[in-house]
Amino acid sequence: MQKLSRKQTAFILTFLVVVWGVNWPLSKIALSYTPPLLFAGIRTLLGGFILLLAAMPRYKKLRLKETWYYYLVSALLNIVIFYGLQTVGLLFMPAGLFAAIVFIEPVLLGIFSWMWLGERMYGMKIAGLFLGFAGVVIISAGGFTGEVSAAGILLALGSAAGWGLGTVYVKKTGDKVDSIWMVTVQLIAGGLCLLSVGSAVESWSSIQWEAPFILNLLFISTFVIALGWLAFFTLVGSGEASKVGSFTFLIPMIAIFCSTFMLDEAITINLIAGLLLIVVSICCVNINFRKQKGTI
Template sequence: MPQLTRTRAAVYLAFLVIIWGINWPLSKYALLYTPPLLFAGVRTLIGGVILVLVCLPRYKLLRLKQTWHTYLISSVLNIILYYGLQTVGLNYLPAGLFSALVFFQPVLLGLGSWLWLGESMFGMKMLGLVLGFLGVAAISSGGFTGPISTIGIWLAIGSAVSWALGTLYMKKTTGQVDALWVVALQILIGGLVLTGTGSAFESWSDIHWSLPFVVCLLFISIFVIALGWLVFFKLVGSGEASKVGSFTFLIPLISISCSVLFLGEKITLTLVAGLILILLSIVLVNSKPKALRSKKKLHTA
């Protein structure tokens, strides 16, 4: 996949962290009108259908017989397990603790990128990933109150692991499948499975199809699911996965900031501390030690 220019990468990153950041309070609002599994399924299914319609003119690039397993594995890791474990797990843990555990993903992604993708790893980068996780834990600490469930902890960790493995798998298979089709089909497959699971365990009659819910559902389906995942994998495919992962630490920060602005929640010392840790994390992960910079200059000379 071709490299993005710095300007375009910055625009994509800004779009991604803002859209995925506001997704959390929007989803919390939408759950007032719908059961969780059906909501997870319907929003994903709509996003998948939209992307498939966009991809139809590229049908010759689908090559389903040769690459069906790539679409299926990507869907299981990035959509079915990630959203499924997340939706169920929120019933067992406070939201703050759960989100903090899920955003251990960039640390796992950094380690996996080093071990399996051959990306560079150095002390400051590892420190940056750990600081980012601590920053997320700090800003999420207000939601740590409540009963702690071992099942919930494992579901949160499972969600983080599946997202990390799915991202690594997508990076590893870049170039083997069409970039648009692999995102569209994994979301469509995941949406069908989650909707089917929701239909089996929940009731469609419990959904209140009010105008606020429909607007919220369509916004999440189009921008958070369809465009969000497309941009995320575009960034991962064109650069270092660990560097992209470091910026996702900003997502919980934006989520809580939106809650402060629109839901009347208060700015706390832990929020400020988390912001400082996350910003420091991004600087450390995206910086290169002198040895690596010198090595790069020798290769380009």
């Protein structure tokens, strides 16, 4: 994939951080109108159809007979697991807190990128991984006292793991599939899967098709899902996956800020302390010393 200029990278990163940050409180609000799995399926499927308009002129690059396996694995990790667990998990916890736990993903991505992409691992990065784990423990501590749902914590961690594995998989298979078709097909396939499960365990009649929900759905499907995933994988394809992941630590901060004003969610000492540790950990994971010794 073609390298991006600094201005292009800065613009895409800013767009991604903002829309993915505001996504969390918006998704929490949407869940007051709809069951979680049906909502997850509708928004990802709609996002896939929006991207299909851009992908169709490149239909010769789809090569579905040879590449269907890559699309399905990516859809399972990045859509079914990531969005499925995420949307259900938001029912158990405040949006800002849930986002903070999910965004341990950049730390997991650092580990996965070392294991499967051959990216460097050194002392500072290892220290960062321990700090990130400590941050999640501090944020999650309420789950063991009943103040925060333990189920919500597990769903957030599962969502983060699915996203991290999915990012590495897309990076690793990037030379085998077209990037726009990868995002488009994974959204459509994952959306259909989520809708199938949602239709089996939830009721379509429970969805309240009111104007606030419809506008919310259209915004999330267009900017968060379609353009957001395209932006994310464009960045991953043009550089080291773990370095791109490092910038996403800004997303839970925006999510918490927006949730405070939009949902009146509280900011606790545990949350602030845990977030600070996660931010420090991600910085450590992605500091690159050119003359660093002891590289694993």
